[in-house]
Amino acid sequence: MLVAVSARDAYANLTLPPMLVERRITGRDAAFVTELTYGTLRHRGTLDAILAAGSSRPIDKVDLRVLQALRLGAYQLLFTRVPDHAAVAGTVEVARVALTDGPARFVNAVLRRVAERDLADWLTEVVPPLGDDPIAHLAIRYSHPEWVVRAFADALGEDVARLGEPDSETAKALAADNERPGVDLAARPGRIDPLELATEIQTELTRWTRPATPESPARPATPESPARPAAAAPHLEPTASPEAVTAAAEASVPEVVTAAAEASVPEVATATAEATDSTRTEATDAASQRPPATEEAPSEQPTPEQLAPEQPSAEQAPVEQAPVPEIAAVAEKQAAPSADDPGSLLGRWSPVAVRLPEGAPGNIPAIADGRAHVQDEGSQLCAWTLAAAPLEGPDARWLDLCAGPGGKAGLLAAIGVDRGAHLTAVEVIEHRAVLVQQAVAGLPATVLTADGRDVGTHPDLPEGGFDRVLVDAPCTGLGALRRRPEARWRKEPGDVPALAKLQRELLTAALRAARPGGLVAYVTCSPHLAETRVLVADVCRRTGAEPVDVRGVPEAAAAADLNPTPERVSASRAAALQLWPHRHGTDAMFLSLLRKPVGGHD
Numbered sequence: 103m104l105v106a107v108s109a110r111d112a113y114a115n116l117t118l119p120p121m122l123v124e125r126r127i128t129g130r131d132a133a134f135v136t137e138l139t140y141g142t143l144r145h146r147g148t149l150d151a152i153l154a155a156g157s158s159r160p161i162d163k164v165d166l167r168v169l170q171a172l173r174l175g176a177y178q179l180l181f182t183r184v185p186d187h188a189a190v191a192g193t194v195e196v197a198r199v200a201l202t203d204g205p206a207r208f209v210n211a212v213l214r215r216v217a218e219r220d221l222a223d224w225l226t227e228v229v230p231p232l233g234d235d236p237i238a239h240l241a242i243r244y245s246h247p248e249w250v251v252r253a254f255a256d257a258l259g260e261d262v263a264r265l266g267e268p269d270s271e272t273a274k275a276l277a278a279d280n281e282r283p284g285v286d287l288a289a290r291p292g293r294i295d296p297l298e299l300a301t302e303i304q305t306e307l308t309r310w311t312r313p314a315t316p317e318s319p320a321r322p323a324t325p326e327s328p329a330r331p332a333a334a335a336p337h338l339e340p341t342a343s344p345e346a347v348t349a350a351a352e353a354s355v356p357e358v359v360t361a362a363a364e365a366s367v368p369e370v371a372t373a374t375a376e377a378t379d380s381t382r383t384e385a386t387d388a389a390s391q392r393p394p395a396t397e398e399a400p401s402e403q404p405t406p407e408q409l410a411p412e413q414p415s416a417e418q419a420p421v422e423q424a425p426v427p428e429i430a431a432v433a434e435k436q437a438a439p440s441a442d443d444p445g446s447l448l449g450r451w452s453p454v455a456v457r458l459p460e461g462a463p464g465n466i467p468a469i470a471d472g473r474a475h476v477q478d479e480g481s482q483l484c485a486w487t488l489a490a491a492p493l494e495g496p497d498a499r500w501l502d503l504c505a506g507p508g509g510k511a512g513l514l515a516a517i518g519v520d521r522g523a524h525l526t527a528v529e530v531i532e533h534r535a536v537l538v539q540q541a542v543a544g545l546p547a548t549v550l551t552a553d554g555r556d557v558g559t560h561p562d563l564p565e566g567g568f569d570r571v572l573v574d575a576p577c578t579g580l581g582a583l584r585r586r587p588e589a590r591w592r593k594e595p596g597d598v599p600a601l602a603k604l605q606r607e608l609l610t611a612a613l614r615a616a617r618p619g620g621l622v623a624y625v626t627c628s629p630h631l632a633e634t635r636v637l638v639a640d641v642c643r644r645t646g647a648e649p650v651d652v653r654g655v656p657e658a659a660a661a662a663d664l665n666p667t668p669e670r671v672s673a674s675r676a677a678a679l680q681l682w683p684h685r686h687g688t689d690a691m692f693l694s695l696l697r698k699p700v701g702g703h704d
């Protein structure tokens with residue numbers, strides 16, 4: 103799996119679940135594999151620095167398969183509670199089977215050296231002092247490429263001097279990327295009320311956690327324990343990895359959603375998803391309420407405790423090392439859901455967001471029958487803000503210029519029902535246009551497979567033909583790194599100029615499509631300034647488009663108010679919205695609202 107991700111550019115969150123199913127890896131084994139895969143990919147930067155120090159050979163000269171084995175072993179040694187002897191022996195065995203005795207001996211030697219110290223000790227050795235080289239320090243400490251550290255610092259308005267302090271926001275943003283994200287659902291307006299959806303979720307959770315009786319088995323069926331009485335009510339399937347669920351669900355691929363759901367079991371997945379030192383108690387409490395597993399874990403299996411990521415204790419933490427920051431905003435948002443209060447599942451920003459604390463979305467009836475869909479709350483808020491922003495004049499023709507796979511199109515079209523609006527959704531890639539079609543099924547929407555830049559030449563994309571336009575542009579995705587563990591190592595600074603060119607062309611086309619006085623929402627799931635504020639300022643200068651203050655929409659205002667300058671008030675004195683995982687608990691989405699001037703533009 104790790105070799106497929108590195109050598110063949112595979113996406114872990116889409117490739118792993120079907121691979122587990124194909125190889126019939128289920129239950130605790132699946133949870134263990136998932137944890138090792140995502141953890142190893144996420145912490146690659148830190149692991150490589152440690153392996154470089156512990157290896158007699160430069161690691162960039164080491165065969166890729168050997169290097170992946172080393173990363174996998176070092177991850178177990180330093181970030182989990184798997185016993186050292188099991189981590190080394192297991193990894194060496196993999197190397198022996200997949201490679202030959204020579205590489206296996208090398209893996210053995212390097213891992214034994216890594217095992218001589220704990221993570222805190224290694225960090226003291228391999229991370230440069232914060233005050234000497236803040237960028238390199240943060241890059242290795244939080245396992246991000248240096249250019250991403252710089253991009254986050256720029257977007258957060260922190261200069262190098264500030265980065266040298268232990269409590270910088272950049273450090274918090276980077277740390278948040280290493281946390282596993284939750285799964286958010288959007289209650290589609292007109293189809294289900296958010297509180298009703300929350301109640302439906304709680305009913306399912308209660309059913310699942312109810313003690314087993316012969317008539318009503320509490321534990322859901324798994325491939326290993328398929329017996330489910332035909333008359334039994336539908337039970338919640340085992341918890342899947344949040345990254346896999348969201349990626350698969352946002353891509354609207356039902357088979358993959360199911361595969362993702364079946365890839366792990368709640369006993370282990372919850373512990374591995376949430377077990378940091380600060381949340382372990384919560385995970386343990388939740389585990390104690392769960393129904394008994396139908397199968398015993400093999401004795402050599404790691405326990406949830408062993409899988410828990412290892413954090414250096416306060417005493418162990420080296421003086422120079424930036425502490426893992428507290429994430430107050432996220433902690434507040436992610437307060438533990440109460441068993442009796444569905445309101446505790448409601449989102450904090452989007453009026454239609456509901457959290458799914460565990461379980462597979464596909465087993466919530468509202469998801470199965472299309473009254474709700476899986477969508478990060480930040481994405482929901484962006485679509486909502488466009489629909490809710492004040493607009494004078496006609497308001498029935500809405501356009502989504504980059505619609506695939508259809509998350510925002512589905513929400514916009516659902517909002518449009520009560521408002522008498524019709525959505526035109528454009529997507530250039532054919533199979534993604536099919537996904538958009540599925541996402542808007544039954545809603546007032548038309549899907550076009552077309553290039554969004556063809557406004558004015560495509561017969562269904564007339565200039566000045568739309569009242570509200572969304573351009574959710576293709577981007578580096580630096581705002582969604584917590585969902586895609588390998589993405590941070592795949593993108594390069596050299597990708598930015600070509601993307602920025604396409605983004606500029608699409609935003610300019612969106613402004614052509616808007617009627618005079620109409621609104622355009624420019625959205626990216628990246629906080630990189632070249633893709634966000636710099637680009638928008640440039641297009642405004644060239645087209646005369648007028649930035650609109652997002653604080654005109656109450657929900658966006660609440661989220662924008664969490665941001666200090668520079669996002670709150672830009673040079674044009676109109677606030678854009680920059681969301682952050684560490685502040686808002688959402689992906690780092692950017693939104694700028696623009697109004698097409700009544701006098702037209704070039």
Ligand SMILES: C[S@@+](CC[C@H](N)C(=O)[O-])C[C@H]1O[C@@H](n2cnc3c(N)ncnc32)[C@H](O)[C@@H]1O
Nearest residue numbers: 504505506507508509510529530553554574576
């Ligand atoms: C960030 S994604 C949009 C996500 C989508 N709005 C959602 O919420 O599900 C960008 C999409 O734009 C599409 N795209 C890229 N270039 C395009 C173009 N020139 N015209 C139309 N769509 C384009 C990509 O294929 C991709 O599906």
